[in-house]
Amino acid sequence: MTKESTIQRMSSLLADKSPGEIIGLAHEEFDQDLMMTTAFGYSGIVLLSFVKDVYPNIPIYFIDTTYHFEETLKLRLKIMEKWGINIQKVSSHRPEAELLGLMGKKAFESDPDTCCYYRKVEPLENILEENTVWLSATRRDQSLTRAQANVIDIDGRGHIKVNPLFNWTRDDCWTYIRKFDLPYNPLHDQSYPSIGCTKCTNPVDLGGDERGGRWIGLDKTECGLHISAPGEKGNE
Numbered sequence: 626m627t628k629e630s631t632i633q634r635m636s637s638l639l640a641d642k643s644p645g646e647i648i649g650l651a652h653e654e655f656d657q658d659l660m661m662t663t664a665f666g667y668s669g670i671v672l673l674s675f676v677k678d679v680y681p682n683i684p685i686y687f688i689d690t691t692y693h694f695e696e697t698l699k700l701r702l703k704i705m706e707k708w709g710i711n712i713q714k715v716s717s718h719r720p721e722a723e724l725l726g727l728m729g730k731k732a733f734e735s736d737p738d739t740c741c742y743y744r745k746v747e748p749l750e751n752i753l754e755e756n757t758v759w760l761s762a763t764r765r766d767q768s769l770t771r772a773q774a775n776v777i778d779i780d781g782r783g784h785i786k787v788n789p790l791f792n793w794t795r796d797d798c799w800t801y802i803r804k805f806d807l808p809y810n811p812l813h814d815q816s817y818p819s820i821g822c823t824k825c826t827n828p829v830d831l832g833g834d835e836r837g838g839r840w841i842g843l844d845k846t847e848c849g850l851h852i853s854a855p856g857e858k859g860n861e
């Protein structure tokens with residue numbers, strides 16, 4: 626069976642299901658091939674809260690660029706302890722000296738695409754296998770590049786991606802977080818709607834674009850972890 630026919634069959638199976646049901650059905654269908662990555666943004670927290678109930682043993686990865694906020698690193702530990710799930714930290718296989726030699730000391734300013742490649746994308750590609758199916762917290766309302774997301778898609782690397790929150794809004798997520806008192810990154814309460822590396826994340830004005838604080842002043846809006854269609858970069 627091709628990936629395209631799997632997508633077709635699963636699309637109707639998953640349509641109109643709740644996130645928990647979608648994760649359960651994806652687990653039944655893809656079993657060991659299913660994995661998740663998270664940087665602990667608020668939609669990732671919502672997704673993790675469903676995952677811990679439905680498929681707590683799914684491999685979960687956090688890609689550590691070494692530039693994350695202390696709050697993000699602490700949140701990972703807090704969630705693992707509170708929910709009893711393992712979230713594996715993945716970093717570049719290259720020693721720091723080699724990375725700095727390849728890119729220079731301030732690549733996050735001079736060449737952020739290369740910095741994101743070596744610190745995020747390459748480590749991710751080292752854990753992806755041919756049949757990996759990716760569980761993602763992608764939502765349509767996050768950005769223009771995500772507006773076409775479906776409950777199940779094939780991404781630009783050819784991997785099947787399951788998006789249980791694809792039609793949830795920012796408000797839906799926060800209502801859910803508050804209703805169930807979920808842990809979340811305290812930086813969200815300090816005007817950081819989207820949180821990545823310290824070097825490239827800034828607060829935004831109230832009501833500003835969700836990703837407006839990322840790579841300010843640069844012609845860059847995405848890190849390249851998620852590629853939503855061939856040649857098109859998606860969001861972290």
Ligand code: SF4
Nearest residue numbers: 733737740741822825
């Ligand atoms: S977000 Fe910034 S610091 Fe982090 S990997 Fe990308 S360019 Fe480097």
